[in-house]
Amino acid sequence: MGAMAIPDLARLAAALADPVRAAMVGALFGGVALPQQELARRGGVAPSTASEHLARLVDVGLLVRTTAGRRRYYRLVGPEVAEALERLGTLAPPAPRPRTLSQNDRLRVMTLARTCYDHLAGVLGVALADVLVADGTFARADDAFVETNATALRLERLGIDVATLRTTRRPLVRGCLDWTERRPHLAGAVGAALADTFLARGWVRRATGHRGLHVTEAGTTALAREFGIDLRPSTSSG
Amino acid sequence: MGAMAIPDLARLAAALADPVRAAMVGALFGGVALPQQELARRGGVAPSTASEHLARLVDVGLLVRTTAGRRRYYRLVGPEVAEALERLGTLAPPAPRPRTLSQNDRLRVMTLARTCYDHLAGVLGVALADVLVADGTFARADDAFVETNATALRLERLGIDVATLRTTRRPLVRGCLDWTERRPHLAGAVGAALADTFLARGWVRRATGHRGLHVTEAGTTALAREFGIDLRPSTSSG
DNA sequence: ACGACCGTTCGGCCTGCGCCGAACGATCCG
DNA sequence: CGGATCGTTCGGCGCAGGCCGAACGGTCGT
Known part of the structure; x- marks a missing residue:
């Protein structure tokens, strides 16, 4: 009778169902670890309440907790969480409702460029993926990306050593479906390395x-020069 | 303050958070449309309650409702929903807790072979995907599958006409991460066509x-002959 | 046209759970 | 060692929302 369909889908969904918990998970999408206090602030609740929420998120297996001194840091259990949630986000809103101005501003930044766990997402992430497919650095397969025989060489020009990346257990490249663009951007080891590079070279700065x-x-100039990417909102929105 | 991170992730998750609603969505994973009455029965609630649940699932964009006479049929809005939810399921339980016997039986069937929206999943689905990659019908890219120049010819031997499949808007082949196996099986137009074929030839029967x-x-014999697939639980579990 | 059936809306009950403040333990600092 | 932080647990409050039965409209059968 119980129809367990997806194992404890309900349990997992319930953990994400609360706006405060969703905000906490969202705050951790960048892949960083944040202390309880900070997450309480982000959620807009008292420390005691935050503690309960976080315990539940850990319990359901979305977050892990590490103790450092008297602080407890929480972070996503791994990139898969961010990627699965990002994909879940593509299901929801075909047409976003009007929002307040400050929310609108933030939304604009988020759709233009943001991190998804540890890689680049948004218009920038998708555009970059498109360019790297167009120039043969990767091939596209459905919503995934495949290595080509040009991959190592091309990435080396960006200061990324593919051989090093291979030493990790992580897949070299993955596709991650973008919540705003509904098209894939680059994740996996290469995705993370690209984000690192962009940050290190000062092309993007964390908000x-x-x-x-x-x-x-x-x-802006580097992206135009290196990749021919122009992020000005010419055709987009209004 | 609000930190809307993923747009209304909380809203979407809340829709899935109730066990009754999760059971309803699970019942529709097969891709079929079911009448309200049947979904009420599956959820174990009164028709009035079911009506509220279903309205909410429609409202959030997971289900669509079609009216036929005095019946109202509900079905998943599309394969993406099943695929995203299937993927979400891979996050949750690394080690399923012990269950009652009848639940265990069902679970065994589910892990061995089941449908995911309209394609094959479970051990069978994953094994089939592996074989078709091994024999060159498809290439694998991360968790996705790519057409090769052998694709059309190989599938023709199974009575599947790729040219016809191309006439639909649907992607020819997609990877769908399997909840039980945590590895991809074949979705997309080919995935659906394979499931149809297996059912039509009487190789599998719907529970x-x-x-x-x-x-x-x-x-069993056909799978061994055609694909070298042996589903007996020799190496699996314990 | 009348009765049987399917489904939704409405009103009312009640549990679950999100919220906080207070109290307590643990860690760091001087 | 004492005060300040950080975090958790506990008790109690209040509301959202899940549940049902009753009533009603729409559709099908005869």
């Missing part, structure tokens, strides 16, 4: 308080 | 009441 990314002036 | 599939005797 404070959320996982949006600001494209710097240097970044 | 009643859930989306499990029974492999028939004819199916």
Whole structure:
């Protein structure tokens, strides 16, 4: 009778169903670990309440807790969580409802460029993936990306050593379906390495308080020069 | 403050958070449309209650409702829903807790062979995908599958006409991460066509009441002959 | 046209759970 | 060692929402 269909889908969904918990998970999408206090602030609840929420998220297997001194840090259990949730996000809203101005501003930043766990997402992430497919660095297969015989060489020009990346257990490249663009961006070891590179070269800067990314002036010219990417909202929105 | 991270992830998750609603969605994973009455029965609630649940699932964009006479049929809005949810399921339980005997039986059938929306999943689905990759019908890319120049010819031997499948808007082949096996099986137009073929040839039969599939005797020999697949639980579990 | 059936809406009950403040343990600092 | 932080557990409050039965409209059968 119980129809267990997806094992404890309900249990997992219930853990994400609360706005406060969703906000906490969202805050951790950047892949960083945050202390309880900070997550309480992000969720807008008292520490005691936050403690309960976080315990539940750990219990259901979405977060892990590490203790450092008197602080307890929480982070996503791994990239798969962010990727599965990102994909879940593509199901929801075909047409976003109007929002307040400040929310709108943030939303614009988020759709333009943001991190998804540890790689680049948003318009920038998708555009970058498109370019790297167009120039043969990767081939596209459905919503995934495949290595080509040009991969190592091309990435080396960006200062990314594929051989090193292979030493990790992580898959070299993965596709991750973008919540805003509904098309895949680059995840996996290469995705993370690209994000690191962009940050290290000062092309993008982390926003404070959320996982949006600001494209710097240097970044704008570099993206145009290196990849022919122009992020100005010519055709998009209004 | 609100930190909307994933747009209304919380809203979507809340829709799935109730066991009754999760059971309803699970019942529709097979891709079929079921009348309200039947879904009420599956959920174990009164028709009035079911009506509220279903309205909510429609509202959040997971289900669509079609009216036929005095019946109202509900079905998943599309394969993406089943695939995203299937993937979500891979996050949850690394080690399933012990269950009652009848539940165990059903679970065994489900892990062995079942449908995911309209294609094959479970051990069978994953094994089939592996074989078709091994024999060059498809290439694998991460968790996705790619067409090769042998695809059309190989599938023709199974009575599947790729040219026809291309006429639909649907992608020819997709990877869908399997909840039990944590590895991809074949979805997309080809995935659906394979499931149709297996059913049409009597290799598998739909179980009643859930989306499990029974492999028939004819199916067992055919699978061994055509694909070298042996589903007996020799190496699996313990 | 009348009765049987399917489904939704409405009103009312009640549990679950999200919220907080208080109290307590644990860790760091001077 | 004492005070300040950080975090958890506990008790109690209040509301959202899941549940049902009753009533009603729409559709099919005869």
